[in-house]
Amino acid sequence: MNKIRTYRMVALAFLAAAAAVSAKVKVAASVPDLASIASYVGGGEVEVFSLAKANSNPHFVEVLPSYMIKVSRVAVFLKVGLALDQWADAIIEGSRNTDLIVEDCSGGIEVLEKPTGKVDASLGDVHPQGNPHYWLDPANGPVIASHVRAALSKADPKHADLYAANEKKFDEECAKRDQDWHARLAGLKGAAIITYHSSWVYFAKAFDLRIAGYVEPFPGIPPTAKHLQELIEKIKSEKAKVLIQEPYYGDSDPDFLARQTGIKVYRFTPSCEGVGADDYLKHFDVIVAGLAGAGG
């Protein structure tokens, strides 16, 4: 009899635990950075995943039915916006999730490279609303966190205070670590750098780096031999020592530039590797640690 009672209690405990797990607010994000910040702000009350992976190009994510079914079960979807994650619209639409709270995290961002004239494909893959890689400026982390807090509070009002407290904690942590990152990259202040794609304009602005040129002649367009030759001259004349390349682009052109000019190639993903609470901040640790030696 006692045994039966024990089994019942264990079963009840399991059910209670399962209910507690399922009570978490489920959050989907377009990129791991937004997901990581959601993990920080949501704490133990959220379950988070990202559709794009750190090592994949966030401009192109395949719209798979399995993503739609995942999104059909979430309460909040965090979008980058600025036309980066247009693929997310098809996933959201296919999910048929009518209760989904879709939060565009670009609101309130000081958008860079906003085109002023006519935008068409002759300019390459230009985003008409401006450069969308804003999460690479740590000063924009708190802006994203405020969007996350707003969306989570709407989905789960009873934990709104917790989300507000976690947002504050995140902002403080971000500011504290930002000081350290700035100190470590002080030697690079004003230095000319080359980047493959225009993913790093927010990062460059944040740390006073000067982007002297891109491996791509236009955004999204692979380099020609003539463009590489011009870039070699620019690297030499600007004395650029750092070339940042996203790993999903081919290595051959950056390696060619390195051989011709001695520029050092740094391969960083533009997004953090995981969706844990500290992963967004750790990503800057990795980039800063990699670049710190280049300042000397």
Next chain:
Amino acid sequence: MRSWLYTGAALCAACLFRPAVAGVTNPDLSALGQVLGGWTNDPASPDKEDPTLKLGEAEFVLDAALNPYVKGWFTLSGGPDGIGIEEAYASVFRGLPWGLAMKAGKYRLPFGKINPTHPHALPFIDPPRSVQSLLFGEECFNETAVEVSDLLPTPGDWASTLTADVIEGKSFHEGQAGTRLGGLGRWANDFLLGEKGALETGISGATGVDSLGPDTRTWLAGADVKAKFYLEGASQLTLQAEGIFKHSHTGGQAEDRMGIYAFGDYRYHTRWNGGFLLEQWQREGDTDRNDRAARAFLGYAVLEESTLLRLAYERFLPDGGNAYDTVTLQLLFSMGPHKAHQF
């Protein structure tokens, strides 16, 4: 059947005849063109062993949200013979009960993997001959229809979609005056293979009458599987196969025949792709004969997805006849958001 149609009509009406609050809808406009060069030693071709150059079929696509619940889509295709409506449909993607989605209009029917896909989105130039032979030729299985689909409740990343269409049925009795409705169903299941791939399996079935005179019915059944593997960099490997069975009536005689194709496509760093396709099918009107074809294909995105160069070599082996070769070179260019191929 009638009550089902009434229910569908009521659901449509509930969504479509809401107060007009959607405001202005500016459709996305896209155009796709193609230039085709070719050479063949097909004895039946008037251009046997002479190189050819021609403008292929062009496509004009207009699509837009009509309101927060409904999207509209038009595909006009045209060539030297004029312009026709290839697709024109509205789809209700939100707001229906039980997570249902609806679609009504003329569109490429969801039978298998090749039929619903526009040829410019395939990794090769022409659809497999086996599919063309069993699914109503070059024009494919494309009809006026009403569709309801549902995402079934499934655990984990498994996505299971059930689709049912009531179709005009014209493809089954082409050229005859009048129509008799037909039906189509598909059950597709998609799985993520971790972060490194995705698997899709599907079964499809369709039916309609061959003739408005004697009640002869065609049955179509198909099974398909597609696996995609994401490799280092932006490279990926796609393996796909599809088998189709058709029971129909030719010259007053019942006929059962089958066809199957399989292909592998390797996409290297988004700009290059190449692969092989093998297929076999029973000939219409002479099911003892099994025709076969093998092709190799190569594609190159000149700068990005809006301009594609594609090359195909095919060896066609008609059962009991002489094999012949065909080489096709295609330049495919597109403007607007509906690109030739998704990178």
